[in-house]
Amino acid sequence: MIASAARSRGRPREFDMNQALDNALRVFSERGYHATSIGNLTEAMQLASGSVYKAFKDKRGVFLASFDRYRAVRSSKLRVAVAAGKTGYECLHEALSFFANASQGLEGKQGCLVVSCASELATFDPEVAQKVATAMDVNEALILDLIRQGQADGSVSPDIDAAATARLLLCAVQGMRVVGKTGRTREEMMAAVGVAMKTLT
Amino acid sequence: MIASAARSRGRPREFDMNQALDNALRVFSERGYHATSIGNLTEAMQLASGSVYKAFKDKRGVFLASFDRYRAVRSSKLRVAVAAGKTGYECLHEALSFFANASQGLEGKQGCLVVSCASELATFDPEVAQKVATAMDVNEALILDLIRQGQADGSVSPDIDAAATARLLLCAVQGMRVVGKTGRTREEMMAAVGVAMKTLT
DNA sequence: TGATTTAGGGAATGACCGTTCTCTATATTG
DNA sequence: CAATATAGAGAACGGTCATTCCCTAAATCA
Numbered sequence: 528m529i530a531s532a533a534r535s536r537g538r539p540r541e542f543d544m545n546q547a548l549d550n551a552l553r554v555f556s557e558r559g560y561h562a563t564s565i566g567n568l569t570e571a572m573q574l575a576s577g578s579v580y581k582a583f584k585d586k587r588g589v590f591l592a593s594f595d596r597y598r599a600v601r602s603s604k605l606r607v608a609v610a611a612g613k614t615g616y617e618c619l620h621e622a623l624s625f626f627a628n629a630s631q632g633l634e635g636k637q638g639c640l641v642v643s644c645a646s647e648l649a650t651f652d653p654e655v656a657q658k659v660a661t662a663m664d665v666n667e668a669l670i671l672d673l674i675r676q677g678q679a680d681g682s683v684s685p686d687i688d689a690a691a692t693a694r695l696l697l698c699a700v701q702g703m704r705v706v707g708k709t710g711r712t713r714e715e716m717m718a719a720v721g722v723a724m725k726t727l728t
Numbered sequence: 729m730i731a732s733a734a735r736s737r738g739r740p741r742e743f744d745m746n747q748a749l750d751n752a753l754r755v756f757s758e759r760g761y762h763a764t765s766i767g768n769l770t771e772a773m774q775l776a777s778g779s780v781y782k783a784f785k786d787k788r789g790v791f792l793a794s795f796d797r798y799r800a801v802r803s804s805k806l807r808v809a810v811a812a813g814k815t816g817y818e819c820l821h822e823a824l825s826f827f828a829n830a831s832q833g834l835e836g837k838q839g840c841l842v843v844s845c846a847s848e849l850a851t852f853d854p855e856v857a858q859k860v861a862t863a864m865d866v867n868e869a870l871i872l873d874l875i876r877q878g879q880a881d882g883s884v885s886p887d888i889d890a891a892a893t894a895r896l897l898l899c900a901v902q903g904m905r906v907v908g909k910t911g912r913t914r915e916e917m918m919a920a921v922g923v924a925m926k927t928l929t
Numbered sequence: 930t931g932a933t934t935t936a937g938g939g940a941a942t943g944a945c946c947g948t949t950c951t952c953t954a955t956a957t958t959g
Numbered sequence: 960c961a962a963t964a965t966a967g968a969g970a971a972c973g974g975t976c977a978t979t980c981c982c983t984a985a986a987t988c989a
Contacts, residue, residue, distance in 0.1 A: 534986080534987075535934090535935075535986090535987090536933080536934050536935065536986075536987060536988085537933080537934035537935025537936070537985075537986055537987070538934080538935050538936045538937085538984065538985040538986045538987095539935085539936080539985075539986060540935090540936065540937095541936070541937075541985095542936095542937095557851055558851065558852070559760070559762065559847075559848040559851075561760065561762035561763050561848075562762050562848065562852075564975080564976060564977085565976070565977060565978085566975095566976080574937080574938090575937060575938040575939060576938080576939075576977085576978085577936090577937065577938055577939065577940095577979085577980090577981095578936070578937050578938065580977090580978070580979080581935080581936060581937075582936085585977075585978075586976095586977065586978090636851075638847060638851075642847070642906055643844075643847050643848065646760075646839060646843070646844050646906065646909050647760040647762075647763065647844065647848060649909060649910070650758055650759065650760075650837075650839075651759070651763075656910070659909075659910060660910040660911070663907060663910050687923075688919065688922075688923065690919075691919035691920055691922065691923050692923050694907075694916060694919065694920045694923075695900060695920040695923040695924050697903070697907060698899075698900050698901075698903030698904045698906075698907050698920055699896060699899050699900045699903055700899075700903065701902075701903035701906045701907055702898070702899035702900055702901065702902035702903025702904070702906065703899045703903070704906075705843055705847065705899075705902045705903065705905075705906060706864060706895075706898060706899050706902055708847050708850060708860075709850070709857070709860060709861040709864050710861070715895060718889065718891075718892035718895065719892060719895045719896040719899055721889075721892065722888075722889065722892050722893050722895075722896040722927050723896050723927070725926065725927050726923050726924070726926050726927060735956080735957075736956090736957090736964090736965075737956075737957060737958085737963080737964050737965065738955075738956055738957070738963080738964035738965025738966065739954065739955040739956045739957095739964080739965050739966045739967085740955075740956060740965085740966080741965090741966065741967095742955095742966070742967075743967095765945080765946060765947085766946070766947060766948085767945095767946080775967080775968090776967060776968040776969060777947085777948085777968085777969075778949085778950090778951095778966090778967065778968055778969065778970095779966070779967050779968070781947090781948065781949080782965080782966060782967075783966085786947075786948075787946095787947065787948090
């Protein structure tokens with residue numbers, strides 16, 4: 528038997544898990560965790576409430592799965608975007624532009640699942656708090672990495688405090704997601720990226 | 729009759745409005761809007777539910793009043809902090825430090841009412857969305873003002889794009905409030921402020 | 930084929946929450 | 960002092976929400 532074709536025991540799942548999670552995380556992003564009802568989720572995911580509970584235990588389970596999906600998709604897209612740069616400096620510009628683009632127009636208004644929902648839960652849910660902290664750390668580590676890469680290839684000043692700069696840039700991109708909820712244009716956000724790049728010289 | 733001593737008609741209010749709002753906004757900040765129940769509010773405000781509804785019409789009314797109170801208090805404190813600086817550059821450093829300080833330790837974990845709660849409501853409540861947008865605009869305008877002041881007194885480079893820099897710094901300070909929810913030290917945040925100041929030279 | 934296992938769907942349930950109602954208390958007005 | 964007006968407190972109410980239950984459907988196992 529081919530390993531990848533191994534089937535589970537009973538009736539197979541009829542819906543596409545990733546597609547359902549993409550719909551769920553869109554609703555969570557727009558409405559926030561507590562304002563999202565099971566009804567909102569069943570409508571968006573095109574599933575009956577019983578099926579939701581069969582597949583995910585409870586509402587929090589849907590959220591946790593959506594959160595992981597969101598992070599996986601965003602991380603993947605970010606890494607693709609970053610790869611377009613050649614020097615460390617260019618990669619950093621790609622990374623900041625990626626966040627700027629997500630903070631503008633409709634996508635900006637939808638907001639960031641990590642920022643809006645997770646902040647809502649992190650206070651009273653240690654597991655979510657940990658996931659949020661990790662998400663932040665991963666982004667900060669990526670930026671720090673690119674700064675060091677830039678210092679190595681000469682595109683970023685060797686005199687800057689890499690750790691502090693990475694932290695400031697992390698704040699800047701997370702702040703873009705917040706400010707972007709009030710509605711900004713791509714030009715406004717890209718101009719901010721241009722200013723942020725000055726911290727690397 | 730002395731104007732300031734003019735009393736209203738019926739039984740006078742027994743609780744202190746500002747104190748009650750300070751308690752309410754603390755709960756809204758910690759729990760978010762939807763996760764805050766009337767029970768949470770009556771407990772924190774030390775008022776019976778009937779009294780809350782008599783004084784504020786409904787839950788949203790409590791939130792709106794808390795939001796205004798929060799903005800008034802924070803704005804006032806920010807302006808006091810900024811006044812400690814002499815040059816525009818110094819005033820900007822005071823302003824950024826003010827946000828950094830609020831984004832660290834316990835206050836950082838409590839979070840910002842504008843960021844966490846208002847984002848939660850802004851999607852489906854135009855009035856709240858307007859209030860949030862205004863809060864952002866006021867902060868951005870203050871930063872822009874200080875940059876121009878610095879350019880006038882020679883403490884900030886005349887070559888920088890004042891509007892774009894103000895926007896980036898707004899993103900940075902709002903981002904601090906988000907990142908600060910995951911727990912950061914004063915030193916970490918102040919180092920980020922130091923880096924942000926480089927955008928002014 | 931019959932037994933077993935898992936998924937889908939939707940009605941039923943029980944708890945909680947926001948709001949209203951009612952009654953009492955305390956002020957001003959005339 | 961009566962009349963009026965507003966505040967305080969908490970019980971009562973109605974609706975919504977998350978969750979569970981039960982029945983049916985579709986797969987594998989023996």
